[in-house]
Amino acid sequence: MTVNLDEDAFGRHMVDRVCVGDMSTRAADLFPDRVALVCGEQSLTYSELDRRANRLGSALLGLGLKHQDVVGVMAGNCLEILITYLACAKAGLICAPANLGLRPSEIAYCFQDSAAKVLIVQDQLLAAAKELVPSLSELQGVYWTGARAPEALPRDAGSFDALLEQGDDAELQVPVFDRDAVQLLYTSGTTALPKGVLTSHLAVTMAGLSGALAHQADHNTRALVVLPLFHCAMLNSMTVPMFTVGARVILAPGFDTPENMLALIEKHQANVIMFLPMMYGQLLDVAAHGNHDLTSVTRAVYAMAPMPDERLRALHELFPNADVVLGSGQTEFTPATCMQRPEHQWSKAATWGTATAMTRVAIMDDHGRLLPRGEPGEIVYRGPQTMNGYLNQPDKTRESFQHGWFHSGDIAWMDEDGAIWFTDRKKDVIKTGGENVASIEVERCLMEHETVAEAAVVGLPHEHWGEAITAVVILKPGARADEERVLEHCRERLAGFKVPKAVLFTEEFPRTGTGKVQKHMIRSEHEAYYQPG
């Protein structure tokens, strides 16, 4: 796709466009010498960040890339991934940072699917990238960060810094449209191959404004970003909101040790932090031994899974000035759809929170009817943070948008305050003998048994039951596998139709790169379990 606008139309278009690349331009206007990004010993001011983004954007166009071509990225948290993101935005290209938790074959699939034209690779990942390159037919060039000597690569290659040198500092003059895609992130789907989520400039801009409001951020805010930027939450709910208000992002390459995390928070006087519940647990485990001043933290966000009150109390002691709130969402909604409001952090700590500023949340039945408060059904969303669609998957895209709402695939009910009480993944509802059973309920019951460390409950094809409830269980170290004892435990606690028909024992579950159990893999492994012969 090429874009041609006559000079008048182009000039007019530059005035009122929504472009993610304008974030750093605006921040550089207001805060040229303020630090935008810190990563270890490196840092960039807003004017340096914006200039580099312009440079790289013009260099990428200089390579011959066209409007909405894809630039693949293989990198952990580093300055270059964000420079590349802004550069693509300014140049009308699409930035596709690979999820490094995926298997190499899956990463190759993503870059094939998106016909990536250029790869930007962090130096330590260069060997892994070399393996992929032969399978990428559209690839024109590979550029790596750092100063390592180049290794032989099959196509045009060079260093990131040399590519930057080819570009120009001046603000890019390129038509970019509100609903052009700016990013392509693959969901690590629990049910199928990764799906490429195309997200627009408009959606990311809305996520930035809405996130800044949720975090009560202004230009004096400092956010600590530790989890990978190739996840939508870190990119769009943490980093982009900070760019929106000209605030500072402190990048860490990863959660190495909890001691280091506490030291980083203290050193940089971070205000906004986001970790997973288990990471907060690790922070608490070591905090007693340290002597850190953590009073700067005003907002500690955790994702997806609720935390028990006891841990919340401990976190409030650790971060005495912080609201500790759960945020939820999905890549298809850039991603924050719900966030606990401060006044709900105790009373509704078990919920997913309430709708974010630009998102509507509702509960829908299987026939497309919105349900009243209190009735469980599928969570559906509306709002301009919506993805454009799944790349190359028009059917799946259409399916997601049935009945004029985006379908989350999650089951929940909504209370009188609009707070979302999650009950299960929709696909995890097992239909057995005419009854619907939420697998999570059976899993909770199983995990109360003294021998069970983890449980995954799936429905397997069965002549009589349709789907037969089947428990797959990982035992605690030293525990003995005893199917009948486990079933007896369930019979005492669950309605008869919810009791598993069988208990299978295993050492490990198949998981996604981010650690989610892949139930579809479990299902296909055991598909024939109840089949005759």
Next chain:
Amino acid sequence: MTVNLDEDAFGRHMVDRVCVGDMSTRAADLFPDRVALVCGEQSLTYSELDRRANRLGSALLGLGLKHQDVVGVMAGNCLEILITYLACAKAGLICAPANLGLRPSEIAYCFQDSAAKVLIVQDQLLAAAKELVPSLSELQGVYWTGARAPEALPRDAGSFDALLEQGDDAELQVPVFDRDAVQLLYTSGTTALPKGVLTSHLAVTMAGLSGALAHQADHNTRALVVLPLFHCAMLNSMTVPMFTVGARVILAPGFDTPENMLALIEKHQANVIMFLPMMYGQLLDVAAHGNHDLTSVTRAVYAMAPMPDERLRALHELFPNADVVLGSGQTEFTPATCMQRPEHQWSKAATWGTATAMTRVAIMDDHGRLLPRGEPGEIVYRGPQTMNGYLNQPDKTRESFQHGWFHSGDIAWMDEDGAIWFTDRKKDVIKTGGENVASIEVERCLMEHETVAEAAVVGLPHEHWGEAITAVVILKPGARADEERVLEHCRERLAGFKVPKAVLFTEEFPRTGTGKVQKHMIRSEHEAYYQPG
């Protein structure tokens, strides 16, 4: 214009659209029973407000109105003006509240220019509206607020409440697009006939998010709106930001007495207030005699004209918890382009502030070149708060967007922090004998003279000078008109070429509805002053 989308495309469109009418829907989802609006003894919760907006929207469509038809409003601050605004947004119509400060013939011109199909009229303005109706050829109906008995009107007429009864509570299912116009406000232009500014759903939504960020508002915020809602500042910088976060708006019909304003702030525990500098002066004059608790105010915004440090100090005493900040902008930018940041409220109190979250501000010379910091030139803007254009004025629209920026017509320079130091209106630069003279400089000098109450300086056609600098002066009560004394005062203080060629004395200046001096009227009145014969 009619809009047809097939069912699939329509359903998809409903998911990711940007529509101003969705603000009250989202707030009603989260805060159904919270008060959205208070006006005297009346109030509406968010669910009541949203339901009424749906009702009115469907009733207006029931009258046969089509996509992007104009609904005129003649009303001061009342609940109905905001119900109508949201109803038009939901229905894909354009809401055009008339500036009641305009002359009746100008209001008639606005409704003629916009081909208004329906008029919503506040009961006390019905007599004035009746006068206009015969000149409005497209008008189909007139609906008035309150319960007064209907008077004879030339076309279909009825009460606002009866029209509401014809509508339906259900959420409207109407295609509305990001860049459809949602409002039409006429600028009370200092240089010509009122121009109709068409503003999109996208622009208003951005103004709402950006305003909520600037005011640090959340759903617990209470904003007091006293100045008229038919001004863009009250509608888009105060009310819409509150709707965006589900906060409360307290409406007052006007600034009746300063005592009443202080009582309102106290009674409603208002957090955000916005007044003109002279109104703050009046509040200060009476505050000493009262005993009001004004600690709820966290943000006191003033508009356009700076205030001296002495008054700022007094205001900080009056509102001990408030940031006192100046905001500036124009209707064409929905309207807030700049706002003083709290850290600048003293050090840069004389500036217009710095760019708001979604706006770029720059300084441009006459050839379309952006100027470096410190150099004066025209203030130009970019960002998605841009108007769609001036209604029926493609040439004026094109002229405003020259060189890829919106031209404000204001002259200023920008300092190292991006703060805007206003110097003059561009049109007020007088070109005389090859020199450019900022009229404001001459006016300031004149106002230092002991006999001068107010001064307006214009350039009048002159054979030798091109434009001759001419002072028009209102004297202080009891002062004697003495041209030579005034000129002598100027000669002592100004460069020779800046000294007026003549001083004319008058009783009153022609002014716009909002009190701005209409220099074009002064110019045309005295056009022939230097002409021979």
